Structures are given as structure tokens and as C-alpha cells.
Amino acid sequence: MADPNRRRTEKRDLITEAAVDVFAEKGFHQARVSDIARRAGVADGTIYLYFKNKEDLLLSIFEEKMDVLLDGMREALEGVDDPVERVRRFARHHFRQVRENRSAAEVLQVELRLSNKFLKEYRPEKLWAYLNIFANIVRDGQASGVFRPDIDPFIAMWGFFGGLDEIAMQWVLARNQQRIQLEEAARQVAEIYIRGMLTNTQTTSEEP
Amino acid sequence: MADPNRRRTEKRDLITEAAVDVFAEKGFHQARVSDIARRAGVADGTIYLYFKNKEDLLLSIFEEKMDVLLDGMREALEGVDDPVERVRRFARHHFRQVRENRSAAEVLQVELRLSNKFLKEYRPEKLWAYLNIFANIVRDGQASGVFRPDIDPFIAMWGFFGGLDEIAMQWVLARNQQRIQLEEAARQVAEIYIRGMLTNTQTTSEEP
């Protein structure tokens, strides 16, 4: 295919992938644009044909990766209606993504926090969409009487996500990554939140 | 009091407090050393009489603030033996500290994550000591049969702390800080974890 749009896309992807790796390795501030260019096999200036500036590159990575995460999470929850089971799957799938794409996870978790612009000016809509999936699970569970009605879905959402995120960060930072079993961590956090949110009359049968 | 040691300490404290404010406002990288000096009312060079360099200033703030947090948390838990009540107090006190010292919280939570050195080389012993307080509450609860024995205190610790931390960060970042009621958030996260960790035979009486 000699479609110029195709080629344009290819070069853009080269840069994106290189940037993920370099940001993950060195961190956003330590990463030099020329490092990314070299790794992508393009000239420094080429990056500015596809991205406004270094920060735009970081945010673009975030947007693109979050699209993948969002789609993946929606697919993972597809056909599962039980709120309890949806909580389990959410945690399990989140960590699976982290493990399958360590560099991207590192960039998303560690480096994005570094950008003041990101934190204070940029509104991460995609992240909210991702988190809202969880908030809606809680709301659905409350509607069907499974979860206690006095739980604030907003607080539960941040608390749950913060927990997953912190564990993922420890895993990413750990030199010896055997130390944290992501599957087991997913199961435990999910069970704590499930039991913690269940109405008193409910009883959980542990997942098999 | 013309004690020279006293004066020395005073100047150092001036710098520390100024640095907390400036780092919180502008972020570590955006903060210029001369900004800090001006706010502290000292010359630029004076900062280097007390701190090795800009990063050392950041890490020193971390150490000093964590000492305060550690002492405060130990005091807040003093005399409380019931693990369940200790979990509640941990969450409540953590958020209280965040709210009473917004700038310091901002630096600790947001800016420290930005330093590669902090995350990858510096071992934040003080943070671990802080977190271990929670892990030990879990262990104590397990020993007394209140909390389920299959809970991994390590995972619970990171999950719980990550949740508190994320909520605190949202509060710090929120322009309108009414939106998140820290007391209520503390109560909810604590209750979720408590119920989530209780053995099946236990029942909680909600705190009054």
C-alpha cells in the first residue's frame, strides 16, 4: 500500500513507541527529544511534524494508550452482568494490561504525574471514562441491592483505582517483580472491596 | 535567646517552609532556587549552606515532614487497641494531616513522584515506616481473629494507602475542594476495608 496516509501513520507510530520506551526508561524530564528520535530512527525535527511539542507527545501517548485500555476493559467486561463479578474482572484485567505492557504502564503511572500541566490543566477525559466504568459497576450494584446504598461511588472509584495503581507502581518499581503476584493482588483487592461494599444480608461465595 | 544554634535552625526552617510553598505552587522543576530564596528572605547562596542542592532540599522536606507525620500518626493511634478502630483512626488522621498542611501534602504526593531519583534510587524508609503502621494493624487483627487470615498485609497496605493517597490527590488538585469531603471519604474507605477484611463471623457496628 503506497497510501501516504499509511506511511504517515507508520512514522507516527514509530515515534510513539520509541517515546513510550524512552519515557519509561529515563522519565519525562530526563528523556531528550533526540533520544526518542534516535530510537525511532527519525530526525529530531520529524517529531515536530507529528506532535506540537514534547509534552504533546506525552499526552498523545496517554490518549492512545487509554483508548486501548478502555476498549480492552469494555471487552473484558462484556457479557458479565453480575456487579460482583465485574469488580473481580476489572481488577484482574487492569493488572493484566499492566503486565503485558510494562513500559506503557510505567509511563502512564509514573511519568504522567510529573507533568504539572497534565495534573492541573489537562483534563484526562479518557482516564475518567475508564474510572467511570468502575463507578457505574458500583451504581448498578446499588440499584440491584447488592451493594450498600450509602457507598459514594465516586469515593469508592478513587479508592479502588488508587489501590490498584499503587500496587501496580510498586510492581513496576520492584527490581524483583516476582515479589508481587499481580493476580493474587487483584483477587485480594477485589474481594476486600466486594465484601466491603456488600449489603449486610449478602454473603459472598469466593470465586472458584 | 541569642543561641546561635537557634538562629541556624531558624534560617533552615525559613528555607524549608518557603520551599514547601514554592514546590507546591509551581512544581519541583518549575520552581527556581531563587524563587525559594526570595520567599525565604535569604540569598540564593544561603540555601546551599543548609542543603547540598535543589534535590536534597526536596528530599529533606520529605524526611522532615514524614517525621512529623509519623509522630502524629503514632500519637493518634495511642491507647487504641481495637484493630477496627485503629483502621478508622488511620484514615481519619491521614486526611486530617493532608487538610491541615495542604502545601506539604501537595509536595509529598505530587512532586516526590516526579523525581526519578526518589522513585528509583532513594529508599523512602520513613514512608515505609508510616505504611508499616497499617500493615501491623492488619497483622494484629489477624492474630486476634478479627481479620481474615488469608489477607496479605502487604497487599492490603498498598491498596489502602493507594486509595487514601489518590483521594487526597484529587482533593489537592480539585479547584473546588468542597467537592470532596475528606472526613466522609475517610469513613467510607475505612469501612470498606474493615468489612472487607473482617472474618465472616464478625459483624460491624458502624461507628456512631
Add this chain to the structure above:
Amino acid sequence: MADPNRRRTEKRDLITEAAVDVFAEKGFHQARVSDIARRAGVADGTIYLYFKNKEDLLLSIFEEKMDVLLDGMREALEGVDDPVERVRRFARHHFRQVRENRSAAEVLQVELRLSNKFLKEYRPEKLWAYLNIFANIVRDGQASGVFRPDIDPFIAMWGFFGGLDEIAMQWVLARNQQRIQLEEAARQVAEIYIRGMLTNTQTTSEEP
């Protein structure tokens, strides 16, 4: 000629020449990198595309100028076999170079001595090669019985070079450079060393 290598070389040379002038005028420590950049008509940063740092610029000048000096001296001695005449030519050519390239001489003689790195760590191979030309003249003269065998070529070399160097420095430093006639100085130092090193049976016929 649109040869990019040509242009690259041109810019490097611009910087080198500017640096020679500025170092000669102000001295190494007093010379600011921005002075050199301005004189070369380039941006400050451009200098760092060609040189690692300010000191590397100084050492590069040394290497490049010594190459020229070495070639020039070899050429000046070409075809002259008589050790006595070679000594004369060495002195004469050395001072000719000094006068034709006053700034470079100033940098080489005055400023290089200022760099601890140069004196204590850097091994000036090129300078030794230059000096060895003289030591070999002495050795040749000893082999052919013209110069006394008890002369240590090493001591003669340093003594001779030191003498030329000191006279050149006085000439460089003198505000009124008429005061020292370099040609006459060359002749006198050469004659002293020649007579001083001749075996007793020899007689010199003064050069015409």
C-alpha cells in the same frame, strides 16, 4: 561547493580562531564562552556541537596548532643535515612561527600553563614530539662527533626550549614589541647552545 562537510569544518574553524583570539586577549578563565561565540558569529550552544566543553576547546586548539607547528618545523629542517645548522634553523623557525601567529603563541605559552588538567593530567604528546626534534639533533651531533658526548640531550632540550619559550613570552607580553628582536634573539640563543655543545676541537664559523 555545497558540500556539507565543508560547511561543518568551516564553522568549527570559525570557533577555533575566535577562541584563540579571545583566550589570547582575556586569558582562559576570564574568557566567557559567549565571548567566543559572539566573535565567531555563532550561538553559544553551537560551540558545544564541536567541543565537549570550554577546556576541550582549549586542548583542541593546542592539538591543532601543535600539528601545524610540527609540520612547519619538519619542513623547515628538511634537507638540512648539519646538526649545527639544524639548531640554528630550529630557533629561527620557532620564533618565526611565534611572530606570524601571535595569538596562538600567546595561548600556547601563557594560557595552557594555567590549566591544571593540562599540566598535571594531560600528556602533551605533540609538544614532546616537537621537543624531540631538538633532542634528536643533539643526539645526531653527538653521534657524528660534533657535539660533546657528555651532554644530556634531555637536559639540553628542556634548557633550549625553555629559553626560547621564555624569550617568546617576554616578546608576547611586551607592549612595545620592537624591544625584543626575535631574529637576533634566535641567532644568539642558537650560537650559545651550539658553541656550548661543540667538542673542544671544533670551531664555529659564525653563520653568514
Add this chain to the structure above:
Amino acid sequence: MADPNRRRTEKRDLITEAAVDVFAEKGFHQARVSDIARRAGVADGTIYLYFKNKEDLLLSIFEEKMDVLLDGMREALEGVDDPVERVRRFARHHFRQVRENRSAAEVLQVELRLSNKFLKEYRPEKLWAYLNIFANIVRDGQASGVFRPDIDPFIAMWGFFGGLDEIAMQWVLARNQQRIQLEEAARQVAEIYIRGMLTNTQTTSEEP
């Protein structure tokens, strides 16, 4: 003696000696005033009670050391009338001073060249007085018909001193100082100059 002037002098000497050592070790620019103060066992500010500034300290050392050198040289030549023998003694005594006071020699030879002010503005009268001793030996020799009248005492002086100086510098810089035998070097340079300057009818009997 509780004479305050005595004490004043003592402290000044402490500083001078410390400065000689530190300048010799680290070089003028690398030497910090506080290094000198610490080595002298005084406060930084105390140095400024005795010296105008860092450069004045360097120049004062030069003046003081040159006084000693001058007196020493005059004494060493006292009672010796033969110009030939005076040349020998000059070289021998110069190197003896260098060896007996290595740090001072290092400062005088290496570091003084580094100060633009010294080289371009400061007129080293004492150095000239020292050198003039040699120029006068040449003049005396010419007056008594021992040295050739066409020798320019000025050129001979710089050439001779430059040679001694360069050899001394190589000795100072040499890690293994056995490599250069200063006594032998003194003898050789002196003999070269003596024979080189003698009138044709003269013959030297080598020194015993």
C-alpha cells in the same frame, strides 16, 4: 613575647604558609580561600585582615619568597668574582632553592603564570632584580673580556633563566623526581652557557 605585633606576624605567616601549600596542591583558581583558612587554622575573614584579596595573597607570597631567593642568591655569590664561576653558582643555587622548597617553587613557577594580572599588569620587580644578577654577571664578564661582547645580556638572561625554569618545572611536575638530577642539570646548563659565551681565545677548565 606577648608583643601584639609579634602575634600579628605569626598569624600572617600561618596564612602565607598555608596558602603556599594549597596553591601548590590545587592551583590558584582551584584553591578556595576557605581551604587556605582551614589549613592555617583561622577563619575565612581573618585572611582579609592581612591581605586585600586572594590575588594579593598570591602576589604577597611572590614578594616574600622572592626576597628570600634574592638574599639567598646574593649570599651564594658573595666573594666569588670570576664570572664563569658565578654562572655556575647561579644555576646550582637556583636549583637548590627549588628543591629545598618545592611548594614555593611550584607556586612561583606554575601558578604565577596563571594570573593575567600578574603577567600583564603586575611588574615583578623582584623577579627582575633576581634576573639582573645574571645579566650583570654577563656584563661583568664582557667588561673583563671573558665573555664575547656581541652577546646581548638581556637575551642571555631570559634564555638562561627560561632554561632553568623549564627544567625546574619538569622536575616539579615529574611524579618520579629521581628522573631529573637537578645538580647535574645545573652543571650542564651552566657549562653550555659558559662555553657558549666565552670569547674564542678562552678555554674552560671544567669545574673540579
Add this chain to the structure above:
DNA sequence: GATGAATGAGGCTTCATTCAT
């Protein structure tokens, strides 16, 4: 579109010097 040489603003840090005690 692609290149990469060139740009130049910007800030951390050092250290000689001062001065209140």
C-alpha cells in the same frame, strides 16, 4: 515530508568577600 545543524534562553551552583557580633 524529512532532515539535523543551529539556535539561545534559562537556571543551578560556586565561592570570594563582607560585616555584625
Add this chain to the structure above:
DNA sequence: TATGAATGAAGCCTCATTCAT
């Protein structure tokens, strides 16, 4: 006379970004 904490000017270097080719 002595101190030493405080000062603050000054400059090397980096690196994101541009633009002529």
C-alpha cells in the same frame, strides 16, 4: 583582633524547538 554566616554576582552548559535545504 577574630569570627564565620551570609551574601549575590556571574557563567557554563543543556536541550526543546526552528527552519533552510
